[in-house]
Amino acid sequence: MGVTIRKIAQDLNLAISTVSKALRDSHEISPETKARVFEYAAKMNYTPNPYASSLKGRKSGNIAVVVPEVSDTFFAEAIDGIEEVAQLNGYHVMIYLTHEDVVQEQSIIREFGNGRVDGVLISIAASTSPADHLRDLKIPMVFFDRVCEDIPTTRVVTNDYESGYYAAKHLIGRGCKRLAFLSAYGDLSIIRHRQEGYSKALDEYGVERENCLTVQCTNEENENLKILRGLLEGKNRPDAIIGSVEKVTMHAYTACHTLNLSIPYDVKIIGFSHLQIASLLNPSLTTITQPAYEMGKAAASALFKALAKKNFDLKDEQIVIPSMLVERTSTR
């Protein structure tokens, strides 16, 4: 094993407790002793075993980040933000991937009562099942992006309703009359909000509702391509598509390419997406860009603030960080 406090004590001819106190800069230890201990500890490259301390009621110094996947630019950027704040606060980050599977999410969460982590940041799996496994978690938890609205804790989100509204408004302003909203796999509140905003815009601008539709997509690329080809090959093909998540937006691109449909002439496309390279796509994609990095930072900050308090209290509040509509060629 590594070098322990006991070894330092022996080598320096001190009591274990003296060394412990010296290292924590206790006022009851003489400056000389402290200096001796610090110096020797540094020389031996000593770092305390975090888990030994964690046993004495103190914390493990680890937090868990639970996300559907990491190969998604949104989550990757969010993790970036989380990691940065964590390092600043001396915390370590554990990653858990659910792959959109609630069963896996449950079994991951269920383990969080045992002290491995002090707190949880989570973006839930898309699914219709109840969230009981989240409700009786014994450690502080902060939601980001994909939240559970009926659990009283801090939730960091973006302005999904407004974003859906602006996306539709943008397309309507471009002359589109037959809009299609591509919903995502599962039943996420954020997707619902985006869709509600979209509906609101349709009504407000008097777009014929029977010419517009909502398409329920899946988590499977081939499945989605089939659905989209059906949508785009039929007559009354939509003249605009709103992709509610990055993945289905990319599928819409692929489908258009396959069918030789021109974006934006045949179909205009706007996507909720965090793609850095949206501007390099063919054609460049108009996006609703979520502040992934900032959301990650905000969520982590809220969690660490709670962990710093003795009661771990987390306000039941929603922190909203707005998205940005970035206009590019796909809706020109």
Place this chain on the structure above:
Amino acid sequence: MGVTIRKIAQDLNLAISTVSKALRDSHEISPETKARVFEYAAKMNYTPNPYASSLKGRKSGNIAVVVPEVSDTFFAEAIDGIEEVAQLNGYHVMIYLTHEDVVQEQSIIREFGNGRVDGVLISIAASTSPADHLRDLKIPMVFFDRVCEDIPTTRVVTNDYESGYYAAKHLIGRGCKRLAFLSAYGDLSIIRHRQEGYSKALDEYGVERENCLTVQCTNEENENLKILRGLLEGKNRPDAIIGSVEKVTMHAYTACHTLNLSIPYDVKIIGFSHLQIASLLNPSLTTITQPAYEMGKAAASALFKALAKKNFDLKDEQIVIPSMLVERTSTR
């Protein structure tokens, strides 16, 4: 705190050790007692505190993954593979980002002697400094992709030399005569190998060396765009570019777009990249695609195999998983 083994013992009127043994399915415990314990533990949603066990010389069950960044499709996919293998082996994954900063990498690694993690998977930061901080690590470590060749441990890589060779060969076969190899920030062995392969192809196919060049890029987008504009605006502009990493390849795209240079007519581009959406770029990008997911899995598997042994021995070997050249429009 959560429910402990002691509470179960009290409630069931058993000794702590009896409960402990029962939970580990020891043969010295009667079936009835085991059943009672299992049932009650399940009912109480008991999971053992991993760190209490870790103190008894056993392991924390955590591994560290140290990468430059997570917002890079290669690393994201690799993490995906790592996480999958980790879950199968009952291990938990901690993420550390170095942001290409060796100093940060050092301070991260230095902490790994204290028992927080049992092993390390690392893809090193691009940098010219020595790797002493990696050499005296006390726990098993496996390199993947960006390896340190002079440290005797398992290294999972792709066939960089051959890939560089094939990339150049592909461009030469397309009639290119003035090739530019965009090197990446720092001094990584994998980039050197790619470049050596590229040079080999130039020689083998008798391409005029004075018409070809290697451009040292940075980690800064604006810096790179300046460099690339210089390269592309001069006379004797290259007719082909090899991007040695995803980032600089994207910068080359941006530079060409800015200068209104047509890809592939004015310049053909091939990139080492793991972009899922390479086919949706403008134009679709010919890539050397690294098996990120498989490399992550292989690295994790090697580590867990070592952790399963009592001596943690890791063979000093190189595991090579080949890349694939996927031809698309950018080199047509």
Place this chain on the structure above:
DNA sequence: GTGAAAGCGCTAACAC
């Protein structure tokens, strides 16, 4: 100002 000792949750000898 320093040290001895108890205890965090758990495992593993070693009794009985």
Place this chain on the structure above:
DNA sequence: GTGTTAGCGCTTTCAC
């Protein structure tokens, strides 16, 4: 088959 005990590395009373 079950219980007692010591101890992992550390913090924290409480003595001296």
